Amino acid sequence: MSWLRQDGSDWVLSLYLQPGARKTEVAGLHDGALKLRLNAPPVEGKANKALIAWLADWFGVPKQGVVLESGELSRHKRVRVVGTGRDPAGLLP
Structure with a gap:
């Protein structure tokens, strides 16, 4: 999967975000990234x-186990998840 890669025991996810949505949910794939709708406005890091x-x-x-590696001010983000046994492929509907 192009949006997902394993790096040792970590998972690195390529995400495309749609902030300001009615609820937080996975919306499928978008341009090689996992698309997430977020129930939060895109202001002040919310x-x-x-x-x-x-x-x-x-x-x-824990929240410290999710590291935003790139895209702090962008809809396109790369996130590292540390120390999980859960397979992120289960995020897809």
């Missing part, structure tokens, strides 16, 4: 915080 919290909950890791 969407990034919501993304990290949602991914930490889904993967069952």
Whole structure:
């Protein structure tokens, strides 16, 4: 899968975000990335915080285990998830 790669015991995800959505959910694939709708506005880092919290909950890791590697101010983001046994392929509907 082009949006997903394993790096040792970590997972690295390529994401495309749609902030300001009615609810946070996976919306499929978009241009080689996993598309997520976020129920958070794209202001003052709120969407990034919501993304990290949602991914930490889904993967069952602490928030410190979700690292935003690139795309802090972009809809396109690369996120590293550390220390999970859960396969991110399960994110796809």
